[in-house]
Amino acid sequence: MTSRYLLPALLAFGLGATPALASDLRLAHFMPAKSWQDTDMFLAWAEAVKKDSEGSLEVKVFPAQTLGKAPAGYDNAKTGITDIAWTVQGYTAGRFPLSQIMELPGLFDTAAQGSCAFQMLYDSGALAEEYKETHVLYVHTHGPGQLHMSKKPVKTLSDLQGMKLRRPTTVIGTLLSELGAEPVGLPAPGIYEALERGVIDGYMLTWESVTGFRLAELTKYHTDFGFYSLSFVTTMNKRTYEGLPAKAKAAIDRNSGMDWALVAGRGYDKADEEAIKALAPISETYQIPPAERAEWQKAADRATAIYLEELKAKGLPGAELYEKVKGYVTECKAKLG
Numbered sequence: 631m632t633s634r635y636l637l638p639a640l641l642a643f644g645l646g647a648t649p650a651l652a653s654d655l656r657l658a659h660f661m662p663a664k665s666w667q668d669t670d671m672f673l674a675w676a677e678a679v680k681k682d683s684e685g686s687l688e689v690k691v692f693p694a695q696t697l698g699k700a701p702a703g704y705d706n707a708k709t710g711i712t713d714i715a716w717t718v719q720g721y722t723a724g725r726f727p728l729s730q731i732m733e734l735p736g737l738f739d740t741a742a743q744g745s746c747a748f749q750m751l752y753d754s755g756a757l758a759e760e761y762k763e764t765h766v767l768y769v770h771t772h773g774p775g776q777l778h779m780s781k782k783p784v785k786t787l788s789d790l791q792g793m794k795l796r797r798p799t800t801v802i803g804t805l806l807s808e809l810g811a812e813p814v815g816l817p818a819p820g821i822y823e824a825l826e827r828g829v830i831d832g833y834m835l836t837w838e839s840v841t842g843f844r845l846a847e848l849t850k851y852h853t854d855f856g857f858y859s860l861s862f863v864t865t866m867n868k869r870t871y872e873g874l875p876a877k878a879k880a881a882i883d884r885n886s887g888m889d890w891a892l893v894a895g896r897g898y899d900k901a902d903e904e905a906i907k908a909l910a911p912i913s914e915t916y917q918i919p920p921a922e923r924a925e926w927q928k929a930a931d932r933a934t935a936i937y938l939e940e941l942k943a944k945g946l947p948g949a950e951l952y953e954k955v956k957g958y959v960t961e962c963k964a965k966l967g
Contacts, residue, residue, distance in 0.1 A: 654688040655870065658712040660700035660819055663693040665842045666901045671894055672716070675885060683881035687874070689714070700817040707865050708763045716864045720799025721817055726760045727941055731952055732771055732861040733801045734937060735930035738959045741902075744771030744859050745895030746962035747955055749888045756951055765871040767864045767886045770894035772836045773902050774856035775802075779832035780825050783851035785916050787925055796821055796833035802858050804936055806834070808929035821845060834858065838901035841908055850913045857930045862894070 657676065661667040668691065676689035698706040703717025704725070719726035720733065732751070738744040748769045751757060777784055777795070784790050791810040797803040803813035814830050818839060824830045825848045832849065840846050871882065909915075918926055934952075941948025 655713040657689050657714040658692045658697035659716040660695045668693045670897050678885050679881045682884050683878045687878040687881055707867050710867045713870045714866045719861050723800045728757055728951055729861050730801050734934045735857040741771055741773035741898035742895035742966055743959055743962045745891040747958035749891035750958040764865040765868045768890040769863045770891045771859045771861050772898045775834050775836050775858045777853040777855040778849045779851040780849050783916055784853045787922055793831045796830045798860055801937055805933040808932045837905040841905045852913055852915045854917050
């Protein structure tokens with residue numbers, strides 16, 4: 631039995647009080663192997679940690695839900711099923727209510743802006759209670775999500791009525807309901823099968839995820855929607871982090887926070903641009919007519935008001951943090967150019 635697994639046994643018999651000093655860590659995520667997230671974010675992060683720890687800390691990356699399903703990511707990091715997990719806060723409804731303010735429509739234009747603002751919000755301490763069970767490495771967002779359909783395009787608001795659309799979180803589900811669609815809760819890795827089985831007519835997702843999850847095989851109609859973005863967290867088992875040797879812990883700390891939030895955000899922006907180019911020859915993309923966009927915006931505004939009212943009813947400072955996020959976005963736009 632290695633030292634990694636010996637400690638829990640010792641603790642069970644009351645023979646240990648301090649976590650073992652593991653020489654390697656497991657990082658789990660749900661994107662496909664060799665996706666840009668896998669290579670440019672997680673494997674790159676692993677290499678950076680190895681370098682900064684002078685080779686004393688190895689990180690093994692487990693892609694494509696090979697070490698836990700996407701919705702269980704946060705709990706898997708909390709309990710130690712994995713040491714580090716990357717997940718969507720909204721996959722566990724109601725658990726990160728203040729973090730999900732970042733999903734509200736129209737807050738920012740790019741993933742880099744959103745990631746910068748989200749990390750600033752986290753660094754302010756306003757979200758400490760939501761993440762007290764783990765050690766957060768960094769938070770970020772993706773860019774504006776789009777609408778993708780399998781059998782018929784959505785050109786106007788009337789085309790959307792009654793359509794069964796995958797929604798990533800309940801916040802986005804409210805937006806879809808306000809637009810007249812029927813939201814269906816589903817993690818991103820399950821979209822392909824749901825489309826094949828006819829469970830959904832389309833889905834909300836970024837451009838880059840259409841190519842990343844091979845969904846272009848089943849969807850050729852796209853509407854430039856852009857009314858939402860999704861929030862993410864990369865977080866670590868607290869016991870594992872606290873038990874690391876000083877050099878290893880310092881390497882983790884050097885590779886946490888804003889720098890990696892921006893690696894993620896800029897990565898999403900670049901991947902979106904590449905996906906748009908790749909999809910152009912094999913699909914059809916529609917813009918919301920200017921005369922109709924005001925109606926879509928009204929639905930987005932209603933969804934925002936509904937969510938902020940829900941936070942208020944729970945005694946949470948949703949409106950206050952919403953205004954702070956808008957201020958952070960303004961700062962990030964100025965900083966990032």
